[in-house]
Amino acid sequence: MDAREKILEAATTLLAGSPVADVSTRAVCEAAGVGAPMLYRLFGDKAGLLAAVVDRGFEEYLVTKRAARPSDDPVADLRRGWDNHLRFALEHPHHYRLMYSPELTAPPAATREAHDLLHSILERCAAAGRLTVPPALATQMIMSANVGASLSILTRPEQYPDPGFSARLRDAVLGAVTCPADPDNAPEPDPDQAVPMAAATLAARLRAERPAAFTAAESALLEQWLDKLGTDRPLGDPGPPVAEPVPTDRR
Structure with a gap:
């Protein structure tokens, strides 16, 4: 075992015995030799x-997560992903609390990959016309709720004794960002979101199935335009103000 593995092994062991999900570098060095x-x-x-x-x-x-085979129902995949996330948190409480600790000045690579994996499922939802908000916003909403619920259950279990709490929160959050596969049962879309959602859906479908009629450059340009349209900014909102150019003295 090289020095890096010795240090990681020592830190992991010390972390498992820490009531505050923290370790000191001195203790790690001593344990690793x-x-x-x-x-x-x-x-x-x-x-x-x-x-x-x-x-x-x-x-x-x-x-x-990487090995999971996508099902025909991306919304069902979201539900399973939520439950698996909570299960991991409960089975590895020290790692999980550390993962979202303010001690970490930069997010671990694991959090970024988990975020990207969730976003990929939501891209599939968008391509299937199952999202009510753009994929990026849906990713933020689901991840923040999933992490918040997991940390709450871990750190304040006495306040969350109901074993069905996570499932109810999951269904509420997913119900807010997804819609039924049957268009007849889908809720009326928010008029302000009509253009962004149409753009986000089309962009996701283009990424899933590249049109043969377009060159790679044309596809990339179209996706860029659609991604700009597929924001959650209300229709008619021009976005942040653009700074006026500073006049120059022509004399």
Whole structure:
């Protein structure tokens, strides 16, 4: 086992026994049998070490996410993803709390990959016409609710004794961002979201099935335009003001 693995193994073991989901670099160095300069050379600082510990522990969860076969129902995949996320949090409470700790000045790679995997499912929902908001916004809404519920259950279990709480919150959040597959049962769309949603849906379909009539450059340009339209900004909102050019003295 090389020095990096020794340090990660020691930090993981110490983390498992920590009631506050934290470890000191001194304790890690002593447990790993290495000097502080070695730790800082490999990980930069304590935040870098903790991020590496999180990535190592979260890899088990990400392996199952990467290997998951998409079903014919992307909304059902969202439900399973939510439940798997909570299950991982409950089975690995120390890693999970550390993952979202303010101690980490930069998010671990694992959080970014989990975010991207969720977004890919929501792209499928958009391509199927099952989203009521653009995929990027839906990703933020679902991830923040899923993480918030998981942390709440972990840190304040006495306040969340109902075992059905997470499922009810899941259904409420997914119900707010998705619509039924049957158009006759779909709710009336928000008029302000009509153009953004049409653009987001078309962009997702283009990414899923590249049109043979377009060159790669044409497809990229069209996607760029659609992505600009597929925001959650209300129709007619010009967006942030553009700074006026500073007049120059022509004399």
